[in-house]
Structures are given as structure tokens and as C-alpha cells.
Amino acid sequence: xxxxxxxxxxxxxxxxxxxxxxxxxxxxxxxxxxxxxxxxxxxxxxxxxxxxxxxxxxxxxxxxxxxxxxxxxxxxxxxxxxxxxxxxxxxxxxxxxxxxxxxxxxxxxxxxxxxxxxxxxxxxxxxxxxxxxxxxxxxxxxxxxxxxxxxxxxxxxxxxxxxxxxxxxxxxxxxxxxxxxxxxxxxxxxxxxxxxxxxxxxxxxxxxxxxxxxxxxxxxxxxxxxxxxxxxxxxxxxxxxxxxxxxxxxxxxxxxxxxxxxxxxxxxxxxxxxxxxxxxxxxxxxxxxxxxxxxxxxxxxxxxxxxxxxxxxxxxxxxxxxxxxx
Amino acid sequence: xxxxxxxxxxxxxxxxxxxxxxxxxxxxxxxxxxxxxxxxxxxxxxxxxxxxxxxxxxxxxxxxxxxxxxxxxxxxxxxxxxxxxxxxxxxxxxxxxxxxxxxxxxxxxxxxxxxxxxxxxxxxxxxxxxxxxxxxxxxxxxxxxxxxxxxxxxxxxxxxxxxxxxxxxxxxxxxxxxxxxxxxxxxxxxxxxxxxxxxxxxxxxxxxxxxxxxxxxxxxxxxxxxxxxxxxxxxxxxxxxxxxxxxxxxxxxxxxxxxxxxxxxxxxxxxxxxxxxxxxxxxxxxxxxxxxxxxxxxxxxxxxxxxxxxxxxxxxxxxxxxx
Numbered sequence: 001x002x003x004x005x006x007x008x009x010x011x012x013x014x015x016x017x018x019x020x021x022x023x024x025x026x027x028x029x030x031x032x033x034x035x036x037x038x039x040x041x042x043x044x045x046x047x048x049x050x051x052x053x054x055x056x057x058x059x060x061x062x063x064x065x066x067x068x069x070x071x072x073x074x075x076x077x078x079x080x081x082x083x084x085x086x087x088x089x090x091x092x093x094x095x096x097x098x099x100x101x102x103x104x105x106x107x108x109x110x111x112x113x114x115x116x117x118x119x120x121x122x123x124x125x126x127x128x129x130x131x132x133x134x135x136x137x138x139x140x141x142x143x144x145x146x147x148x149x150x151x152x153x154x155x156x157x158x159x160x161x162x163x164x165x166x167x168x169x170x171x172x173x174x175x176x177x178x179x180x181x182x183x184x185x186x187x188x189x190x191x192x193x194x195x196x197x198x199x200x201x202x203x204x205x206x207x208x209x210x211x212x213x214x215x216x217x218x219x220x221x222x223x224x225x226x227x228x229x230x231x232x233x234x235x236x237x238x239x240x241x242x243x244x245x246x247x248x249x250x251x252x253x254x255x256x257x258x259x260x261x262x263x264x265x266x267x268x269x270x271x272x273x274x275x276x277x278x279x280x281x282x283x284x285x286x287x288x289x290x291x292x293x294x295x296x297x298x299x300x301x302x303x304x305x306x307x308x309x310x311x312x313x314x315x316x317x318x319x320x321x322x323x324x325x326x
Numbered sequence: 327x328x329x330x331x332x333x334x335x336x337x338x339x340x341x342x343x344x345x346x347x348x349x350x351x352x353x354x355x356x357x358x359x360x361x362x363x364x365x366x367x368x369x370x371x372x373x374x375x376x377x378x379x380x381x382x383x384x385x386x387x388x389x390x391x392x393x394x395x396x397x398x399x400x401x402x403x404x405x406x407x408x409x410x411x412x413x414x415x416x417x418x419x420x421x422x423x424x425x426x427x428x429x430x431x432x433x434x435x436x437x438x439x440x441x442x443x444x445x446x447x448x449x450x451x452x453x454x455x456x457x458x459x460x461x462x463x464x465x466x467x468x469x470x471x472x473x474x475x476x477x478x479x480x481x482x483x484x485x486x487x488x489x490x491x492x493x494x495x496x497x498x499x500x501x502x503x504x505x506x507x508x509x510x511x512x513x514x515x516x517x518x519x520x521x522x523x524x525x526x527x528x529x530x531x532x533x534x535x536x537x538x539x540x541x542x543x544x545x546x547x548x549x550x551x552x553x554x555x556x557x558x559x560x561x562x563x564x565x566x567x568x569x570x571x572x573x574x575x576x577x578x579x580x581x582x583x584x585x586x587x588x589x590x591x592x593x594x595x596x597x598x599x600x601x602x603x604x605x606x607x608x609x610x611x612x613x614x615x616x617x618x619x620x621x622x623x624x625x626x627x628x629x630x631x632x633x634x635x636x637x638x639x640x641x642x643x644x645x646x647x648x649x
Binding site for chain 1 (some may be wrong): 547
């Protein structure tokens with residue numbers, strides 16, 4: 001059974017210049033215990049999708065205009081602010097891209113971890129503090145008894161992200177949404193954080209939505225992935241399937257753009273030609289048409305529907321995976 | 327690194343050392359400025375009906391130490407000040423140190439009441455309007471604060487006098503009676519000057535708090551606080567407010583320090599005989615030692631207030647490096 005079902009989610013941003021459809025009818029499922037990757041370049045709507053699940057999109061200018069987010073059958077988008085507060089940080093929690101600025105500089109690490117424990121679990125101060133120390137130990141922070149009373153400025157980026165993870169997991173949530181948690185960290189720390197998340201999933205059984213632009217992270221961590229482009233999911237399926245048989249020209253391009261050690265060092269790096277269209281002025285048909293090497297006439301007039309190229313492998317392309325550009 | 331008591335002490339001592347240096351510079355500037363001002367203090371001392379002969383002039387000048395080279399005069403003056411001697415008023419021979427000591431609490435009463443009034447109103451208004459930028463409250467406040475900032479103090483003060491004293495007859499137009507002498511009259515006399523200064527400061531604070539709160543609310547740690555499932559009140563009044571407060575302390579401190587020398591017109595207008603009033607009278611009467619002492623005291627309070635703000639700031643913000 002699906003733990004989380006996102007159905008036709010639409011989040012738009014309203015400004016004087018017009019309406020930007022950051023998330024345009026996005027649907028995907030998350031199974032219990034699964035790690036799902038959400039892949040796409042900056043501005044494709046992956047973070048906004050994640051923020052929409054917990055109603056964290058800043059409004060104004062953002063607004064969820066349609067769709068449903070079913071969490072164990074309950075539509076999260078229909079909950080009042082007070083009701084969604086009971087879900088946030090408790091049953092679904094989130095960590096972010098910027099560990100350096102995501103902790104409040106004026107409260108100690110301990111105080112910040114204790115807050116959700118006291119809020120959601122009604123722990124008293126002493127119990128919460130003891131639990132905070134234990135959590136810091138769990139996420140691999142040395143000398144947790146001392147760290148717990150320190151301010152975030154005393155910690156490195158990697159340590160701060162560990163604190164964020166400890167905070168996000170303190171109420172043993174069913175879902176952890178990780179919005180590019182390793183982007184700001186250097187590679188060795190990245191690997192440690194990914195390993196930590198995997199271990200925690202195995203220990204606690206938390207399902208993870210991993211938002212990233214890094215296909216390496218997806219290959220490393222995720223079982224299934226959805227690929228987003230301009231507010232749409234254009235391909236989804238098992239990670240292995242997507243990496244071996246990418247069906248959408250955009251996914252193919254992304255994979256091709258990863259430099260390999262075996263490449264001739266004099267050859268030019270591959271890039272997808274053109275650039276992402278303006279979200280306020282999207283083309284009528286397939287949003288990738290202007291950059292696609294297999295573009296046909298019908299691509300310019302209508303957006304292809306979901307089709308399955310194999311079991312569980314969905315693509316939105318008129319070529320149905322039949323475009324292997326060279 | 328934990329912040330130990332020793333490192334805070336070290337930081338404080340360093341800051342105090344710097345302040346002393348600033349004050350030294352201030353004494354030089356004040357001394358020079360007064361020497362360069364038009365008018366002759368010796369003639370002021372002699373007065374229009376005194377002995378105008380050259381001998382008398384030289385005698386008085388020597389008495390005042392004005393026959394010495396300028397830098398010697400400076401050192402004599404500094405020596406006197408360090409021993410607490412501000413000299414005597416040329417106008418009435420009273421001890422300037424005593425006069426200033428009497429005037430400081432008078433000004434402080436006005437300034438503190440004005441600031442407390444301004445802060446008490448600005449905190450709820452500024453924060454509330456930041457929660458809904460562009461909303462009804464926000465737009466109304468923008469109009470009101472812009473008007474308050476655009477209106478010069480003396481103009482607003484005159485309007486108050488016309489309204490509350492002349493038209494309505496509720497409040498006395500000017501004067502000063504100490505709180506100890508007559509608390510009710512003291513407060514009745516205080517209301518209009520405090521409002522005149524307070525409304526302007528309120529506008530300054532409200533605008534600052536509005537923009538600062540908006541920027542704090544946009545920061546990542548606020549997003550984290552919301553993502554943790556904290557109730558909105560806790561997000562706003564605990565996580566956001568404490569961060570706004572850090573910078574707000576500096577702004578209040580600056581305004582406080584500025585007001586120490588910025589009440590001259592208001593005090594004069596309402597006859598509130600504080601430090602500003604005293605300096606104005608001394609300038610008008612060419613009472614140079616008094617002007618010199620008054621300006622120095624204002625500069626001193628500016629430096630002291632800034633020092634205190636710095637130390638408070640250090641106490642509430644762990645990010646400030648103490649080295």
C-alpha cells in the first residue's frame with residue numbers, strides 16, 4: 001500500500017509579471033520504507049513539490065491551487081494550519097539544502113532538537129534533553145553531551161546537517177523529505193550523510209523522498225526515481241531501469257551529461273542545448289520540445305500523456321522511448 | 327568554543343580602551359571647535375558694563391588661563407576635567423559640573439519616557455505589519471510613519487501646543503517642575519515633549535522592525551521552525567523575534583545616543599530645562615566653558631551608550647566573536 005500519494009498537485013506562484021506554474025499536475029506515490037528520488041535541474045519544481053506536501057510554500061506569492069496529497073488516505077492539503085502542524089516534524093519531517101542557515105543562530109543545538117520532542121511528544125525538559133543527546137549520538141556527532149549546549153555557529157556544515165537530521169528524526173517520522181541535503185557539503189561528508197540516511201531508514205523504517213539534482217546520489221541511495229522538468233514529471237520508474245533504459249530525451253541528456261573517466265579528455269562535455277523555458281510563458285506542447293533532438297510536429301502542439309514503456313516505467317513522450325539520439 | 331567569563335571580560339576591557347581613545351579625540355575636537363567659534367570669552371566675562379581697559383582684559387585673560395599657548399590650555403582643561411572640575415559659568419559664576427549634573431536627569435526623564443513609549447508601540451505594530459506585508463494595517467502604518475518622519479519636531483511640537491494647550495486647554499504649554507516637587511505637574515509638562523520625540527522614534531522603530539521582521543521571516547531557520555511543526559506563535563514570537571531583537575537593540579541604542587544631543591530644539595520649545603536646553607542657553611549667552619562641558623558630556627554619553635549596546639549585543643548573540 002502507498003504511504004503517500006500525490007495526485008495532480010498544482011502549485012502556482014502569483015506575481016505582477018504573471019503566474020508561474022512551478023508544479024503542474026504532479027502525481028507520484030511513495031511506498032512504506034522506500035527511498036524515492038526526485039530529480040531535476042534548479043527551478044524544475046522539485047523543492048516546491050516537497051514544500052507543498054507540508055504546506056510550507058510561502059504564501060503569498062505561492063499557492064497550492066489543485067490536487068491532493070494523501071497520507072495514509074488523509075488529504076494533507078485539506079488540513080487546517082493547526083492540524084498540519086501536528087503532522088510536520090512529527091509524522092513527516094523535512095531537511096533542507098542549506099545546513100549553514102537552517103538552524104536558528106540564537107538557540108543552542110539542544111534547544112532546537114528539544115522543541116519537536118516537547119511539542120509533539122509532550123516530553124518535559126529533562127527527558128527531551130536526554131533524548132537530544134541520544135539523537136546526537138545516533139547521527140554520529142562526537143561529544144554529544146557538550147555539543148548539545150553549543151550554538152550552531154560552533155559546528156561545521158556537515159555537523160549542522162547531522163543536527164538537522166537528528167531534529168527531523170526525533171519523533172520517528174513515517175516520511176523524511178530531504179531537499180538536496182548534501183548539495184552544500186563536500187564530497188566525503190556527502191557520502192557520510194547519505195550513509196547515515198540509509199542506516200536510519202533501515203533502523204527506523206522511515207520512507208525517504210530524496211530531492212536532488214545529482215544523479216549520483218540517486219544511483220547511490222534511491223530505489224525509484226521521478227524525473228521532473230518544468231513542473232511536470234516526465235519520467236518515473238525503478239532507478240536501475242531509468243539508468244539503463246532512459247526513455248525521455250531529457251533523462252537521456254542528463255545521463256549523457258555526466259562526465260566519465262573513460263571519456264577522451266580533449267572531447268567537449270555534453271550539454272543539453274538551449275535553456276529551460278520561462279515558467280510564466282511556457283510553450284503550448286511538450287515543454288522540452290525546444291531543446292529536444294527528436295522533436296516532432298505534434299510535440300509543439302500538445303503535451304504527451306503518461307505511457308508505460310515497461311512495468312512501472314512511465315514516460316511522457318510521444319516517442320515512447322523510441323528516441324535514441326546520438 | 328564556549329564563551330567563558332574571562333573572554334567576555336577581556337572583550338569588555340578592549341572595548342572600554344577603545345572608547346577612552348574615542349573620548350580623547352572628542353575632547354580635542356570640542357576644544358578646537360569652541361576656540362574657533364566667533365566671540366571672545368574674555369569680553370563676555372567682562373560684560374558690556376565692566377572695565378574695558380587693556381590691563382583689565384589681560385588680567386581677566388590670565389585669570390582664565392587664556393594667555394597660555396593653546397595646547398597648554400588644552401592640557402590644563404583636560405586636567406581639570408579629569409579631576410571633575412568643569413569650571414564656572416561665565417554668565418553667573420555657578421559651578422558647571424553641578425549645573426550639568428542637575429540637567430542630565432531632566433533630559434534622561436524625557437528621553438527615556440519617549441523611547442519607552444516608542445518601543446511599546448513599535449514592537450506590536452512593526453511585527454504585526456510584517457506578518458502581512460501590503461495588508462491594511464501595513465499600508466496605514468506606512469502612511470502614518472512616513473508622515474511622522476517627514477514632520478520636523480518643532481513643527482509637530484507647535485501643533486501639539488496649539489491643540490492641547492491653546493484649543494483644548496488640557497496641558498500647560500511649557501515649563502519644567504521636577505517629579506520630586508510635583509509628580510502630577512511633572513507628568514503633565516512631560517507629555518507633549520515626550521510625544522514630540524516619541525512619535526518620531528516610534529516611526530523609526532516601526533519601520534525598522536517591519537523590514538527586519540520581514541527579512542527574518544524569510545530566513546531558512548524560520549522555515550525549519552515551521553517544518554518542525556511549531557505553532558505559528560512560537561515561530562513568530564520565539565524564533566523570529568529573538569533574531570529581530572538582536573539588531574533592534576543596536577537601533578534603540580543609536581537612537582538613545584542621538585537623542586542625548588538631539589533634544590535641544592524640543593527642550594527649548596517646551597521649556598523643558600534639561601541638557602539640551604542648557605546648551606542652547608549657554609550658546610546664546612556665549613558661555614564657552616559651559617558649551618564645552620555640555621558638548622563633552624553629550625559625546626561621553628554617546629560613547630558610553632554605544633559601549634553598553636555593544637556589550638548587550640555580545641551577551642545575546644553567540645555569533646559575535648569575542649576575540
